[in-house]
Amino acid sequence: MNHTVIDAHNLVKVYDEKTIPLYALNGVHLHIESGEFIAIKGPSGSGKTTLLNMIGGLDVPSTGEVIIDGTNINNLKGNALIDFRLNNIGFVFQSYNLIPVLTARENIEFIMLLQKRSSKEINTRVNELLKQIGLEDKADKRPGELSGGQQQRVAVARALAPKPKFILADEPTANLDSVSAGNLLDMMLQLNIQEKMTFVFSTHDQRVIERARRVITLEDGKIVQDSAPKKITHPMYEN
């Protein structure tokens, strides 16, 4: 049933190659199957953002390759790469996630509109998601009128709406208080189960890490630990 969605081979990213080389990533191998719920942890500067940017096709590795569902994305350039991201990858960023002039509903519609989906399909999907993230009553509010936690929920819904191959979230809880952070993670976990959506997120928040099924630890650009998939510990999903 499960299949490989992300396959990264020997990823190296070097900055300042001329003077003192800085290895933001130093030989990372990563294999991610569909349906996984993965936390990437590590101290600040360990290479989490760099790794997610490589996987998401936002940055190119110095050496190594990233294969997404059979496509080597290092061979894609310009608009081809942008379109690949649009149609295959969902993004949630740490902050400035939403388009400030659009309402919550319009933000969730955004990607599907770029993909030119039918308005009927978009409507059904957006209503469904607004319910799932519990923000039906805030659908017509702009990001500025939402709390940080609510904004991140909308961002997750937007990433999820077109059903991408996986969702990358770079420290999605960094700007949230611990209650909101917990709630956001519970919501992501729920969506992971209900929609079988693959999530890869970075964090250094221990309580967030606890909810992950697989935890990859980065240090100085290297994977130092990759926990075996484990059973979810959250009471809600114990059975």
Add this chain to the structure above:
Amino acid sequence: MMLIKIAWRNIWRSKKRSAIIIASIIIGLWAGVFLIAFYNGMIEQRVRTAITQEISHIQIHHTEFNKDYDPKYTIQNSGAIYDSIKNIPDVKSLAARMIFMGMISSASGNSGIKLLGIYPDQEQSVTGLKDKLIQGNYFDSGRTNQMLIGERLIKKLKLNLGSKAILTFQDKEGNLASSAFKIKGVYKTSNSPYDEKYVFVRVHDLDLLAGLPGEIHEIAILLRSNNSLNAIQTSLQRKFPDVLIENWMQISPEIGLTVSVSDQMVFIYLGIILLALAFGIINTMMMSVLERTRELGMLMALGMNKLRVFIMIILETLFLVLVGSPAGIVLGLITTKITHNTGIQFKAYKEVYANFGYNDIIYPELAVKQFITIVFLVLITAIISGIFPARRALKLKPVESIRK
């Protein structure tokens, strides 16, 4: 489309900045439209004054006459020509004249003049000479040798109403003829050089003196409308191939030139205003793009391609211009309409204007063609101004923008 919605909302994010640029677009176009209309009015005034008070629409001469005004070149068959023109419906009025280059002499000096022998009623109907009098009276049926001279000339020669002066000119044989004429009236037009040059007497006081009884040198034709100019000129030329028939642009090439230059001037005025606006727009949009570095990076990361980013920025620029320009253009049109009806008087500059042959009341107006040109150029400016900030936005790299 969603891009339109986003672009439209984006221009209202920085309200103050958008308001400033929109206000400058409004003021710029308001001034621009009115300036063009005013300039049109000035040109139109100049042309209308020249046609209705000086040169009329069409003039007929002997083919040789214009070279050096030799009085022997009178119009052959002038009676028949005159009668035939009189029956053309589009002709409003016409006047026959004798013309001599001559001199006027008084005790305090003399001055070169153009001496016109006229039929008073005809002249009144073509150039309205009687209405230009500021002193004295128009020709009457009384005594011979009455003359009308311009205010400039009477001052120059230190003469007074009622005093006499000697008019000297060449007759048909080339001999000098001269006679004393009494100043019956003093006229004044908006064209000072004209006032200094033209002296009017009745044709019957000249023709015998010149040895040309019943002859004329010029027929001036005033039409009901300039629209029939070419048709009438062509048909007259066909009918009377032996005489020279010229329209006002041929008679006074500098006025014809003024008209054709005015179209180019409109472009230059507008170009300067639009260039200034373009700089403002580019500056505003550049700021707006740089401020949104993270947001634009986020949009590109999510999958908004280059064309869409480009279109979004162009649309924002276009909206900024489209919000301001209708108001600016409408204000310009309203101002034009009002001043067109009331006229704008430049009392303080009356004399200055008169020296260039301009009347002191100007009626601004705008041609439909010019209006369309303005709208078109404004749109072009908006799009061109949008290209720079849009290209700037395309240069952003998502990763770097998001990290900022």
